[in-house]
Each structure stands twice: as C-alpha cells, then as structure tokens.
Amino acid sequence: MLRRLAATLVVLLGVSVVTFVITQLVPSDTARLVAGDLASEARVAEIRQELGLDRPLPVQYATYMQRLARGDLGVSIRSGRPVAEELAEALPATVELALLAFVIILINGLLLGSLAALAAGRWPDHLIRLLSTMMISAPTFWIGLVLIALCFGQLDLLPAGGRLSPELVPPVAITGLYGLDAMLAGQWRLAGDVVTHLLMPALTLALAASGSAARLVRASLLEVLQEDHVRRARVAGLSEWVVLTRYALPNALVPFITTAAILLADLLGGAVVTEAIFSWPGLGSYTLEAVAGLDFPAIMGFTLLAALFYAAANLVVDVLYGVVDPRLGPA
Amino acid sequence: MSALRLAMRRDPAGSLGALLVLLLLGFAMLGPLVAQHPPDAIALARRLQPPSALNWLGTDELGRDVFARLAHGAWPSLMAALLVVGTTVTLGTLLGAFSALLGGLADAVAMRIIDVLLAVPALVLAMALAAALGPSLVNALIALVVVRLPVFVRLARAQALVLRSRPFAEFARLAGAGRWHVLRHHLLPNLAGIMVVQGLMDVAAVILGAAALGFIGLGAQPPSPEWGGLVASGRHFMADAWWLSLFPGLALMLAALGFNLLGDLVRDVLDPRQEPAP
Amino acid sequence: MTPLVISNLTVCRRADGRVLIDGLSLSVAAGEVVGLVGESGSGKSLTAMAAIGMLPAGLQQEAGSIMVAGVPLGGLATAALRQLRQRTVSLIFQDPMTALCPTRRIGAQLADVLAVAGCPRTDRVARAMALLADMHLPDPAMLLRRYPHQLSGGQRQRVLIAMAFSASPALVLADEVTTALDVSARAQVLRLLVERARQMGSGLLFITHDLGAARHCCDRILVMAGGRLVENGPAAQVFGQPASPEARQLLAALPERAVPRQPLPVGGGLQ
Ligand SMILES: Nc1ncnc2c1ncn2[C@@H]1O[C@H](COP(=O)(O)OP(=O)(O)OP(=O)(O)O)[C@@H](O)[C@H]1O
Ligand SMILES: [Mg+2]
Numbered sequence: 001m002l003r004r005l006a007a008t009l010v011v012l013l014g015v016s017v018v019t020f021v022i023t024q025l026v027p028s029d030t031a032r033l034v035a036g037d038l039a040s041e042a043r044v045a046e047i048r049q050e051l052g053l054d055r056p057l058p059v060q061y062a063t064y065m066q067r068l069a070r071g072d073l074g075v076s077i078r079s080g081r082p083v084a085e086e087l088a089e090a091l092p093a094t095v096e097l098a099l100l101a102f103v104i105i106l107i108n109g110l111l112l113g114s115l116a117a118l119a120a121g122r123w124p125d126h127l128i129r130l131l132s133t134m135m136i137s138a139p140t141f142w143i144g145l146v147l148i149a150l151c152f153g154q155l156d157l158l159p160a161g162g163r164l165s166p167e168l169v170p171p172v173a174i175t176g177l178y179g180l181d182a183m184l185a186g187q188w189r190l191a192g193d194v195v196t197h198l199l200m201p202a203l204t205l206a207l208a209a210s211g212s213a214a215r216l217v218r219a220s221l222l223e224v225l226q227e228d229h230v231r232r233a234r235v236a237g238l239s240e241w242v243v244l245t246r247y248a249l250p251n252a253l254v255p256f257i258t259t260a261a262i263l264l265a266d267l268l269g270g271a272v273v274t275e276a277i278f279s280w281p282g283l284g285s286y287t288l289e290a291v292a293g294l295d296f297p298a299i300m301g302f303t304l305l306a307a308l309f310y311a312a313a314n315l316v317v318d319v320l321y322g323v324v325d326p327r328l329g330p331a
Numbered sequence: 332m333s334a335l336r337l338a339m340r341r342d343p344a345g346s347l348g349a350l351l352v353l354l355l356l357g358f359a360m361l362g363p364l365v366a367q368h369p370p371d372a373i374a375l376a377r378r379l380q381p382p383s384a385l386n387w388l389g390t391d392e393l394g395r396d397v398f399a400r401l402a403h404g405a406w407p408s409l410m411a412a413l414l415v416v417g418t419t420v421t422l423g424t425l426l427g428a429f430s431a432l433l434g435g436l437a438d439a440v441a442m443r444i445i446d447v448l449l450a451v452p453a454l455v456l457a458m459a460l461a462a463a464l465g466p467s468l469v470n471a472l473i474a475l476v477v478v479r480l481p482v483f484v485r486l487a488r489a490q491a492l493v494l495r496s497r498p499f500a501e502f503a504r505l506a507g508a509g510r511w512h513v514l515r516h517h518l519l520p521n522l523a524g525i526m527v528v529q530g531l532m533d534v535a536a537v538i539l540g541a542a543a544l545g546f547i548g549l550g551a552q553p554p555s556p557e558w559g560g561l562v563a564s565g566r567h568f569m570a571d572a573w574w575l576s577l578f579p580g581l582a583l584m585l586a587a588l589g590f591n592l593l594g595d596l597v598r599d600v601l602d603p604r605q606e607p608a609p
Numbered sequence: 610m611t612p613l614v615i616s617n618l619t620v621c622r623r624a625d626g627r628v629l630i631d632g633l634s635l636s637v638a639a640g641e642v643v644g645l646v647g648e649s650g651s652g653k654s655l656t657a658m659a660a661i662g663m664l665p666a667g668l669q670q671e672a673g674s675i676m677v678a679g680v681p682l683g684g685l686a687t688a689a690l691r692q693l694r695q696r697t698v699s700l701i702f703q704d705p706m707t708a709l710c711p712t713r714r715i716g717a718q719l720a721d722v723l724a725v726a727g728c729p730r731t732d733r734v735a736r737a738m739a740l741l742a743d744m745h746l747p748d749p750a751m752l753l754r755r756y757p758h759q760l761s762g763g764q765r766q767r768v769l770i771a772m773a774f775s776a777s778p779a780l781v782l783a784d785e786v787t788t789a790l791d792v793s794a795r796a797q798v799l800r801l802l803v804e805r806a807r808q809m810g811s812g813l814l815f816i817t818h819d820l821g822a823a824r825h826c827c828d829r830i831l832v833m834a835g836g837r838l839v840e841n842g843p844a845a846q847v848f849g850q851p852a853s854p855e856a857r858q859l860l861a862a863l864p865e866r867a868v869p870r871q872p873l874p875v876g877g878g879l880q
Contacts, residue, residue, distance in 0.1 A: 141559075
C-alpha cells in the first residue's frame with residue numbers, strides 16, 4: 001500500500017511537470033495577457049518580474065511546486081481570483097452530474113450486458129451489440145444538441161441548460177449537490193426542478209460509457225457462465241435468477257471494478273463537452289473558458305485535479321478488490 | 332478470404348460495419364463530384380433553407396450548401412483520423428519495442444512517462460495541448476497523437492516482451508544476433524499484425540476526438556468543412572435550422588459506427604474464439 | 610424405482626456426425642456402487658452428462674432413452690428437469706478447485722442447494738452443519754463462514770460431496786472426483802463418497818481412471834471403449850476374466866497384472 005502511495009505521488013509529480021511544460025509551449029506572453037493590451041512595455045516588464053516570469057525555467061518550476069505544496073494553484077489570469085477557490089466552487093456541480101451519469105451507466109451496463117450474455121448468439125444479443133456500439137459511436141456534443149432540440153425545442157419537456165430554473169433559489173449548501181441538499185431540506189419541488197435540469201446532461205454524459213459498459217459486462221459474464229462453478233450451480237437445479245445474481249454476476253463484475261473507478265474519475269474530469277453544451281457551471285465549463293482565454297494557471301489547476309481524481313480512483317480500486325474478491329482480502 | 336465470408340454470415344453487425352466504411356469511402360470520393368454546389372459558395376439570399384431538391388441537405392447561415400460542405404469535409408475528417416492512427420501505430424510500435432528491448436532504466440522511465448500521460452483525462456490533455464500550440468487542425472492532430480500514443484506503446488511493449496521470450500527470438504540471440512537484428516527480423520514483423528488491428532479499433536475514437544476538438548474550436552478553423560466544426564457552427568441554429576447540425580453529426584456517428592463494427596469484425600476473424608453457447 | 614436405466618443411447622456430434630456414444634445400455638440399482646472405466650475419450654463423461662440432461666451444445670441424442678428414478682429425461686420440460694436435479698440426481702465435478710463459487714461463502718452455497726431441496730430457511734444452518742460433520746470435516750460452524758480458497762482440495766471435494774447428497778438423491782454421478790486431489794486425500798474422499806452412497810441407499814455411478822480404486826470399492830464394473838459398453842459384470846469377474854479384448858488391454862495397466870519388467874542391468878545400462 002505504501003508503495004502504491006509512493007507510485008501515485010510520482011505520477012502526480014509527473015503530471016505537474018507535464019502541465020508546466022505545456023504552459024511553456026504557449027507562444028503568447030502571460031505578462032502581456034495579465035497587463036492587458038494597452039499597458040506600457042515598462043508595466044509588462046514589471047508584471048513579468050512580479051510573476052517571476054523573468055527567472056530561469058527550473059526556478060519557475062521550483063516556485064510553482066513550492067506553492068503547490070501549500071495547496072496554492074496560483075491566480076486565474078482572467079478573474080484574478082485564486083484558482084483553487086474557483087475550482088472548489090465549480091466542483092459540486094460536476095460531482096452531482098458525474099454521480100448521476102455513473103449510476104445510469106452502471107444500470108445500463110448491467111442490464112444490457114447481462115441480457116446480451118444470456119442470449120449470446122441470438123437476436124437480442126446482436127441487437128444489443130449494435131445498440132451499444134452505436135452509443136459508443138455517437139459524438140457526445142451532437143447527442144447533447146439533438147436532445148436539446150428534441151426535449152426542449154420540440155417537446156418542451158426539459159430545460160435546455162443550467163442547474164436550476166432562474167426564478168428558484170438554490171438550497172442551503174450542505175453537500176453542495178443541489179438535488180441532495182434540496183431533499184435533505186425537504187424542498188421536494190426544488191429537488192424536482194434540479195432533477196429535470198440534470199436529466200439531459202447526465203444522459204448525454206452517460207451514453208458512450210453505457211455502451212462500453214454493456215460490452216464489458218457481456219464479455220466478462222460470458223466467460224464466467226462457462227466456468228465450472230456456474231455449471232455446477234445449474235446442475236444442482238438452482239434457478240437461473242439465483243445462478244445469475246449470486247454466482248455469475250459477482251464474479252463477472254470483479255474485473256469491472258477497475259473500469260468503474262477509472263470511469264468515475266473520467267466523468268469527474270472529462271465532462272468538458274457535455275457541460276459546455278448544457279451551460280452546466282462545473283469544472284468542464286470552467287476549463288473550456290480557461291482554454292478559450294489561455295488562462296494557464298486555471299488549466300493547470302484543473303489538469304492536476306483531474307489527475308488527483310484518477311490517482312484516488314486507483315487507490316480506491318485496490319481497497320475495493322479486497323472487499324469484493326475474498327481471495328485478495330485479508331484472510 | 333473464406334474465413335472472412337464465414338464471419339460475415341455469422342456476424343451481421345460486422346458486415347454492416349464493413350458496408351458503412353465502404354459507403355464512407357465512396358462518399359468521400361464521389362460526394363464532391365455529385366454535389367450541385369461548391370462548398371464555399373455564399374448565397375445570402377438562400378440562407379438557412381431546409382432540405383429541398385435544390386439543396387439536398389439544406390443551406391447554412393451563409394447560404395452555403397450543406398451537402399457540398401459535408402462531402403468536402405469527409406476526406407479531411409477521415410484522412411485526419413487515419414493520419415493520427417497511422418502515426419500512433421508506427422511510433423507506438425517502435426517505442427514499445429525499443430523500450431522492451433532496452434529494458435532497465437530507459438524502459439522504467441518510459442513507462443512512468445506513460446503512467447503520467449494516462450493519468451490525465453484524454454480530452455483534457457488534448458485540449459490543453461491544442462490550446463497551448465494554438466488552434467489549428469495540425470495542432471489538434473498532434474495533440475491527439477500524444478494522447479493516444481501511450482496505449483499503443485504499452486501494448487507494443489507488452490507484446491514485445493512476450494515475443495522476446497519465445498524460442499525463435501531466444502534462439503536468434505543465442506546465435507549471436509544483435510538487438511537490431513532481433514528487433515527488425517523478429518519483433519517488428521510479429522508485432523505489426525496486432526498493432527494494426529488495435530489501430531483499426533482506434534480509428535473511431537480518433538474520429539470522434541478530432542471532431543470534439545473541432546467542436547470546441549481547437550481543430551480545423553471555420554471556413555474548413557470539417558465535420559465537428561460543422562456541428563458546432565450549426566449549433567446556434569438548432570431550433571429553426573436543425574439540418575445544420577443533424578447531418579454532420581449523423582455522418583460522424585455512422586463513420587465511427589462503421590469503424591467500430593469493422594474493428595470488432597477484424598479482431599474476431601484474426602482471433603476466432605469460439606463464441607460459447609449459453 | 611431403479612435410479613438409472615439407460616437403454617440403447619446413441620449420441621452424435623452435429624458438426625461431423627461422428628458417433629460418440631454408440632447404443633449404450635446400462636443400469637444402476639439403488640444402493641449399488643457401479644464403476645465406469647475406459648480409456649480417455651471413450652465417452653464416460655458424456656454418459657454422465659446425458660444422465661443429468663446436460664449434453665454439451667453441438668451434441669445430439671440420436672436414439673435411446675434415459676430413465677432417472679423412473680422419470681424419462683427425453684422431452685422433459687426445463688422446470689421438470691430442474692426439479693429432478695434438485696431432488697433426484699446430482700453430479701460431482703472433477704476439479705474441486707473450480708466447482709465452488711470463489712466469491713461466495715461455503716455456508717451460503719450449501720444453503721442455496723438446501724433451499725431448492727425444500728429445506729426450510731430456519732433449518733438450513735443446522736442441516737448444513739450436519740452435512741459437513743457427516744463428511745468428517747472439522748469445525749463445521751467455522752467452515753460455513755469460510756470462502757472456498759481457504760479450504761484444501763480434499764476439504765472442498767468433501768463439501769461438494771456433502772452438497773451432492775444434501776437432498777438424499779436417488780442417483781449420484783461422480784466423474785473422476787479424486788483425480789485432482791493429492792494422493793493423500795484420495796483414499797479418504799473415496800471412502801466417504803462410497804460410505805455416504807451406501808448409507809443413503811443412493812445409486813452411485815463412479816467414473817474413474819483409478820482401476821485399483823474401482824476394483825476395491827465397486828460392486829459392479831462397466832468398461833467403455835469407443836462409445837460402446839464392452840464389459841459389464843461384478844468387479845471380481847471383470848478383473849479376473851475380462852471377456853473383451855478392449856477390457857483385457859485396459860486392465861493390463863493394473864500393476865499386479867502388468868508384464869514383469871526386465872530387471873535393470875547392473876551399472877544402470879551405461880555400457
Ligand atoms: N462438447 C463436446 N463437443 C464435441 N465433442 C465432444 C464434446 N465433449 C466430448 N466430445 C467428444 O466425445 C468423446 C468422448 O468424450 P468424453 O469426455 O466422454 O470422454 P471420457 O471418457 O470422459 O474421457 P476422459 O477419461 O479423458 O475424461 C471424445 O472423443 C470427445 O472428443
Ligand atoms: Mg471425462
């Protein structure tokens with residue numbers, strides 16, 4: 001475990017180097033960006049010195065790391081506010097969206113994957129395979145637009161974007177997740193409004209991964225269904241339902257744990273396109289705006305955060321394996 | 332060849348994939364020829380017209396023919412993806428094989444670098460890179476290569492390690508063959524097959540990744556009819572001119588679907604594990 | 610009701626039409642231990658699978674009938690077949706390492722089997738413990754909470770035998786159940802298996818390559834060759850005077866009947 005932690009730290013350190021190098025690729029002049037177009041050359045030079053941009057690269061990296069160790073991700077070029085603060089503000093919206101999408105993906109993957117495996121080689125299997133491959137093949141941004149045009153434009157069923165209808169006030173922050181907070185406060189109407197706002201972005205975000213999840217579950221389940229212990233359970237006259245849920249699926253899902261944890265990390269860090277389309281005020285939208293404004297402290301901050309999610313996911317996987325697979329856990 | 336035909340009969344989805352890819356290639360080559368208008372002919376009088384006999388897939392906000400733009404965008408969109416995949420497969424195979432052959436410190440460092448690259452969500456890394464390099468198609472493609480490369484290096488390295496321990500390579504080494512000889516005559520030829528298949532499976536993902544970058548505005552720049560960009564520029568007219576975004580997106584999806592299904596098919600043909608009956 | 614009566618069974622492979630079991634007739638009486646031996650590929654496992662209604666996909670029963678405790682398997686509905694497997698016939702697999710679900714506790718897996726055999730929920734733990742105690746497994750209460758990987762091969766096979774007998778079935782099919790075990794565990798598992806079958810009055814079809822074991826504990830021996838039954842008789846008779854050339858050849862492998870070896874020349878034959 002300690003070795004894993006050390007390896008994780010090395011990876012995070014590597015990511016910090018990568019993000020630092022990327023900022024050095026930028027042809028634009030950060031000091032000029034901060035100062036604005038109208039500032040004099042002298043003022044730009046002054047800012048350059050203030051930000052330490054005139055010092056050699058290794059020194060710049062060292063200062064960067066020093067501040068990083070204190071949790072200081074620097075200051076956004078666009079707003080002048082600390083990046084860490086802005087990321088913290090955007091985080092709950094992304095978490096809420098990612099969690100719902102994650103649940104949708106798990107349900108879809110399990111249902112479609114099991115169905116396909118049980119009907120292997122017959123028409124439901126072929127149909128589900130085509131369907132799940134279509135899910136993987138659909139461009140996320142396009143599906144989002146089509147959903148908006150359909151559910152908002154044509155049918156007027158769901159709102160086109162945002163977390164909440166403009167006339168409503170967000171619930172008192174407990175977790176920061178609007179839906180959960182509203183329910184905790186007993187504000188059911190508010191919770192309903194939150195859910196209608198969540199539905200389309202979560203579906204969009206979940207679509208592609210649902211397809212891969214279904215394919216993974218199918219392949220894994222097919223393998224397990226051939227194993228001796230499943231055949232033994234069948235030959236002992238256990239019902240198909242018991243065989244599937246207590247014997248086949250638990251074993252088929254073991255290799256799925258890694259995928260699921262990484263998936264969650266990806267959802268937290270990769271919802272850029274979906275958030276942009278649905279004006280979802282989370283990390284993805286924040287990053288996209290940062291990219292558009294060449295706000296590199298913000299981009300670096302987010303990249304580091306995403307890598308942190310990923311590292312955390314990997315550590316969680318290790319723990320989970322011990323819980324799910326008794327062969328790996330403490331005896 | 333007969334193995335292929337058998338797989339087609341057994342695997343209707345795979346055949347659909349092959350058909351889609353053929354249609355895509357046909358569209359990319361013949362589409363521009365049959366289009367009634369040039370892709371960049373502005374006709375403000377006929378802006379935002381719905382599909383009709385005159386403009387098969389309608390017109391955009393500048394009165395340009397959507398079908399013509401789609402047809403002229405097919406080749407760049409497809410070529411971009413194939414270029415990226417070709418580069419990642421070649422570079423990935425070479426780097427992976429080198430890393431496996433050299434071993435030791437170089438190998439360890441290479442693997443850590445790959446861990447780092449894989450620790451950042453692919454699209455985010457591509458975005459950051461493309462933004463840093465400046466928005467253009469070439470930079471977007473470079474970013475995609477960087478993002479997809481680690482997977483290929485890892486696969487090639489793992490395969491090379493397996494191959495290296497096989498008797499023939501072992502034998503060649505014992506017989507005094509140098510590293511380069513083993514690499515050129517034993518590793519690379521045997522790696523090629525599996526890497527190309529893996530590359531084929533990756534084409535769809537790259538098509539979608541390039542389109543996503545285009546959509547964000549980091550890929551091919553506006554007058555270019557790249558498909559992701561087409562969806563993006565039609566975005567603001569979605570309510571009353573749905574055809575602008577619908578058709579390029581549909582084209583993207585069918586292209587990705589075709590390559591995904593074809594990838595499955597090829598993998599099944601080369602690795603025909605008997606699909607067990609339930 | 611005779612536990613197992615197979616008459617004139619013929620099984621073919623669909624792909625090439627090869628006959629894998631050829632006009633096989635046999636029976637197992639209640640309380641009888643019947644050894645089924647024969648060289649590899651002679652169709653022993655297929656016979657057992659046919660008897661439990663589980664011929665692998667791609668194989669087809671061409672002719673003949675199988676009666677398990679008076680019930681003909683042919684044309685049995687899925688539900689009826691499942692019920693038959695729950696109460697009347699069970700199969701013990703060769704490899705105890707893979708025949709138990711790795712992520713489920715022994716107690717839960719035993720309870721699943723007891724449940725379908727009609728044991729009420731409240732009695733299951735007690736029944737499961739009694740079954741394990743009958744198999745001379747130490748500390749049954751502890752064992753119920755164990756996962757398969759925490760047991761030795763011999764212990765696992767004894768758990769599986771306990772499961773197989775949990776519903777007092779009329780017929781038990783045991784396909785090479787000692788092959789995967791350590792030599793030291795074999796004798797004990799074998800003794801427990803036969804003892805259990807005799808106690809319960811179940812018919813036991815005992816498939817094995819261990820001719821010594823077959824001779825030692827079977828009432829009757831069947832010899833298969835190329836999908837056909839070539840020998841059927843009391844153990845003493847089959848081992849004493851085998852009638853068919855196939856049986857004679859097979860039994861020649863038994864140590865006491867083997868051709869005496871030439872003594873090694875002095876010096877290890879180095880010259
Ligand atoms: N699923 C199957 N599909 C096709 N042929 C099979 C299948 N299972 C068995 N066979 C064939 O049937 C014949 C008999 O197989 P079986 O498993 O009954 O032999 P066995 O007597 O149990 O051999 P062993 O002592 O090695 O276990 C073999 O020739 C085998 O190739
Ligand atoms: Mg056998």
